[in-house]
Amino acid sequence: MDDVSDRIDPARAWVAAAITALTALVVGSFAFPRRVHDGFLWRYFWGPVVADGTGSTCAQRIGGETRLLDSAVECQQATGIVAEPGYTTVSTLSYAVVLVFSLVGVVFLLRRLDIGRERGFFFALFPFMLFGGALRTVEDASVAMLRTTGEPAISFPLSGLFISPLIYFTVFFVTLAALLVSVAAARRGLVPRYEYPLAAIGTLAFATTIGYLGWLSVTTDVLGFHPAVAFITLVGATLVAGLAWIGTERFVPAVNVGTGYMGVLVVWGHTVDGIANVLSLDWASELGIPSYTPKHVVNSAIIEITGALQPRSISEAIGTAWPFLFVKIGAALFVVWVFNDEIFEESPRYSMLLLVAILAVGLGPGTRDFLRATFGI
Known part of the structure; x- marks a missing residue:
């Protein structure tokens, strides 16, 4: 054998x-x-x-x-x-299988390029996660325009490239192209490290997408602007991530040994998702934004269970989505703790990519959720 x-x-x-x-x-x-x-x-x-x-x-x-x-x-x-x-449950499990399988393939590519061990690789991919969520919001805006005016901003089936699961392929190939260009630039001596142009391209893609959403909000009556949502989400996530770092460093420093500041970003990204969901599902009327319904299986289950167990008076006061935030924070801290030094030493590239994927599955949907609410889509 x-x-x-x-x-x-x-x-x-x-x-x-x-x-x-x-x-x-x-x-x-x-x-x-x-x-x-x-x-x-x-x-x-x-x-x-x-x-x-x-x-x-x-x-x-x-x-x-x-x-x-x-x-x-x-x-x-x-x-x-x-x-x-x-x-659905089937699609969610299928995406998980495809994700793991794709990660293995990307590991082989990174080995061939001899990159992906550095922590700068993780941080350079961060803007692409924001870009993916923002790009999905563009499709939401297009659908909103279709329902309001009869004409979408982006016609179907082209808009399908921005909807799950195809948007994952869209963002993947954009990121892959940016990575190959960045590596080529570094090896030709045009830049000192490939992470710099990679992060710059991702930031430009995200900024362009946000600019397009802002342009739609100014030039049409379909989109609005609710900065309180973005403020509460981003500041709240930053406070949670900061407190998590300070608390674990003081009382359980072993949690952060493997990931360092990468772990802070993981907690931040998943907290963004948790806060955005709570605001969108339970506080929409107070914030003056459209009401939303959960699309994720786990989120729906948590809301259903909370509604069944929690007294109605409490549900009416604080809503039923709040446990999702604590689940996201707890899961993120658990992941950060699991990714110790041994994991990175045994398989640095795969560990780095897996950590990127873990951040992306939280920050991508979270970015979409808080941008939808911010622009009133």
């Missing part, structure tokens, strides 16, 4: 597995279109994108055709396969 494993190139095995999985989906979609394409790919992945991108309440797949439905009653009475905007 050892001889066989030694002869297998892990990178080639990864490519072979990726090609095999894609081939199986393509062949299955043609051979069994109702079961594989309609019942799996469309139902859990493309259908929610169609419903979201067109501003519909749901999308119906029946007889190999797609219909868009605009009312909850129609969606409840619809036959065939019905997909609503947002995530």
Whole structure:
């Protein structure tokens, strides 16, 4: 067995597995279109994108055709396969599997480029996480314009590139292109380190996206501007991250040994997500922003359980989404504690990428949530 494993190139095995999985989906979609394409790919992945991108309440797949439905009653009475905007348990688990598999592939790429061990790599990718959340907000703004004026800012299916799960691929390829350009610039001596242009490109992409949202808020009546949401979210997350750092450094310093200031950013990013959700779901009327409903499975479950266990008077006073914030903070601190020195020593690139992914799954949605509320989308 050892001889066989030694002869297998892990990178080639990864490519072979990726090609095999894609081939199986393509062949299955043609051979069994109702079961594989309609019942799996469309139902859990493309259908929610169609419903979201067109501003519909749901999308119906029946007889190999797609219909868009605009009312909850129609969606409840619809036959065939019905997909609503947002995530399901199947799609969430599938994204997790694809994420881990993709991380392995990126590790092979980083090994080939001989980069990815440095902590500067982590910080240089931070702007791209903000960019991903802001880009998703652009699609939200486009849908809002469609519902209000009848014309979207970005027409579907192009807007599908900014909706989950396709937006992950969009941001990934933008980041990959920026990384390759930055590495090439560093190796040609144009910059001292590749992290500098990489961070600069990500910052420019994020700033451009925010500028576009600001332009829409000024030139249209569809978007508003509620700076209190951004202030509470960002200042609150900064205070929580700072207190978490001070507290752990004083009482449990071992928590931060492996990650250092990277851990502070992880806690900050997930706290942004937690605060943005609480404000959007429980304090919308007080802040003068549109009311929202949870799209994530975990968030929905927490709200449902809290509503069932918490007295109604308390729910009316403080809402039911607040435990999500503490879950996010606790989970982030746990992750920071788990990423000790040994993990980084055994597999520095994979550990670094996994930490990037952990921050991204919190900060990306969090950025989208607080920007949506800030611009009243």
